[in-house]
Amino acid sequence: MxxxxxxxxxxxxxxxxxxxxxxxxxxxxxxxxxxxxxxxxxxxxxxxxxxxxxxxxxxxxxxxxxxxxxxxxxxxxxxxxxxxxxxxxxxxxxxxxxxxxxxxxxxxxxxxxxxxxxxxxxxxxxxxxxxxxxxxxxxxxxxxxxxxxxxxxxxxxxxxxxxxxxxxxxxxxxxxxxxxxxxxxxxxxxxxxxxxxxxxxxxxxxxxxxxxxxxxxxxxxxxxxxxxxxxxxxxxxxxxxxxxxxxxxxxxxxxxxxxxxxxxxxxxxxxxxxxxxxEGFDTPEPPVLDIEEETLGQNLEPGIAQHAIKEGFDDLGNIEVISYGGGGEPYIDTSENAIDGELSLVFDFPGGAWGGAYFQMEQPRNLSNYSHLVFALKKPESLADAEIKLESPSTQSAIFLINYESTELSNGFVEYSIPLSDFHGLDLIQLDIPFAIWNPFDASGDFVAATVLIDNLHFTNR
Incomplete structure (x- = not known):
């Protein structure tokens, strides 16, 4: 480079x-x-x-x-x-x-x-x-x-x-x-x-x-x-x-x-x-580019996204997690607090600005045979709402957590089961971003600092 x-x-x-x-x-x-x-x-x-x-x-x-x-x-x-x-x-x-x-x-x-x-x-x-x-x-x-x-x-x-x-x-x-x-x-x-x-x-x-x-x-x-x-x-x-x-x-x-x-x-x-x-300006030589020095965020271990996916659910194939934002993008880590497997995935949002993280599949996949997106979150009480978005190469659609009831699980997790029909206009035949979480808000609608654990993410029929 x-x-x-x-x-x-x-x-x-x-x-x-x-x-x-x-x-x-x-x-x-x-x-x-x-x-x-x-x-x-x-x-x-x-x-x-x-x-x-x-x-x-x-x-x-x-x-x-x-x-x-x-x-x-x-x-x-x-x-x-x-x-x-x-x-x-x-x-x-x-x-x-x-x-x-x-x-x-x-x-x-x-x-x-x-x-x-x-x-x-x-x-x-x-x-x-x-x-x-x-x-x-x-x-x-x-x-x-x-x-x-x-x-x-x-x-x-x-x-x-x-x-x-x-x-x-x-x-x-x-x-x-x-x-x-x-x-x-x-x-x-x-x-x-x-x-x-x-x-x-x-x-x-x-x-x-x-x-x-x-x-x-x-x-x-x-x-x-x-x-x-x-x-x-x-x-x-x-x-x-x-x-x-x-x-x-x-x-x-x-x-x-x-x-x-x-x-x-x-x-x-x-x-x-x-x-x-x-006039007469002697332009200095530019500094040599160091890609790592100028790259935002972390060098994530390969496969870290799999810690959020339900064990045995293989329909997402190879997948990576990407953090992005205007200063509110989360730091990504893992936690031994999990309900499926040994580890869950951690999104540590700093608050104060917009940002989120999303899972990107290696190739678009047909998930139209499923009826629901299911995932487990552990989140602080200060997090009142967040946007959950799914995308295909030509479409995107989002819902907001505040509009859905959750079911209590163990270890402080709650489970959400979202009908895929609620993601209006989404092309499920060519899905390439099967999950994204953006912009945690508090009850006042401000960007909130929040550590969110994600686990047991999968698609199912209910």
């Missing part, structure tokens, strides 16, 4: 140089260049169409990119390449890139996600994006970056810089954040915010900026600094190159979900994207 990283790094810079040729740049007399900088890449969106030499689309629900459905955040939209979702058009007297989220029916949404992945990347400098933002409950526009090594190191080990995120129910407030893997292989982040006192961000264009040096990441709105992050020794993600991303998501754990107050369509208008470098 390290050899791959070293091979591709020079190619990235060659691509950058090609993308930044003088023929690709807007004439300098049309662009206000910050003092001490030179323009190296830009798109003014004034040619009537999206430039395929500068932007590429990511499409679908995230599974084609190695993410759980919903782009890892339980988002609702499907990203497309349709000009209904992304086009260059006039917004008054501004020629802009317009990314539009559309509602086609109940829980049926489309939008667009554009990136410069493989076409342009940057490492240090300044980014200015002039944009007007959408609003509404469940609407989530973003201007951000990911590390070029995203294909070989999982998020957040690739690094993420959120130049701008807005939660649609707070249209006067934007966030600037960074996400990374810290020195203890846990998710690290730093976040600041900026609030308008006048008309909200949907009423006018504003310039969202990132100033990136080897020492700091500085976030600004209209040249006003509101957040700065010092790049510490365990933040090497921000000493490597990143590509740019523009998108409008619908729903997710953080923004919540659209309701009857949400109007569609909702659009983000981007007047321009400009990238500058410091």
């Amino acid at each position: 390290k050899r791959i990283f070293k091979i591709w790094l020079p190619v990235i810079f060659v691509i950058t140089a090609i993308s930044c040729s003088e023929n690709d740049l807007e004439p300098a007399d049309k662009i206000e260049v910050p003092e001490g900088y030179v323009l190296v890449w830009n798109d003014e969106f004034d040619n009537g169409q999206i430039d395929p030499l500068k932007w590429t689309f990511e499409t679908g629900d995230g599974t084609d990119y190695g993410l759980p459905r919903g782009w890892g955040n339980n988002e609702l939209q499907i990203y497309t390449t349709s000009d209904e979702n992304a086009r260059v058009d006039m917004d008054g007297d501004v020629s802009a890139l317009i990314i539009t989220a559309l509602k086609h029916g109940e829980n049926d949404f489309t939008s667009a996600k554009l990136t410069t992945n493989g076409l342009f990347s940057m490492r240090f400098g300044r980014v200015d994006v002039r944009a007007k933002l959408p609003k509404g409950q469940g609407i989530w526009p973003a201007i951000w970056t990911l590390g070029d090594n995203r294909s070989i190191v999982d998020w957040p080990g690739c690094g993420e810089i959120d130049i701008m995120e807005l939660l649609g129910h707070e249209p006067n407030k934007i966030y600037g954040s960074v996400h990374y893997v810290d020195g203890e292989n846990r998710k690290g982040e730093s976040q600041g915010y900026y609030e308008l006192t006048g008309p909200d961000f949907s009423e006018a264009y504003h310039i969202f900026s990132l100033v990136w040096t080897p020492e700091t990441l500085t976030f600004m709105v209209n040249d006003v600094k509101y957040h700065e992050v010092a790049i510490e020794d365990d933040m090497k993600e921000f000493l490597r190159s990143h590509y740019l991303i523009l998108n409008v998501a619908v729903g997710g754990y953080w923004p919540g979900y659209p309701d009857e107050s949400t109007a569609f369509p909702q659009s983000m208008y981007v007047d321009y994207v400009r990238v500058f470098e410091k």
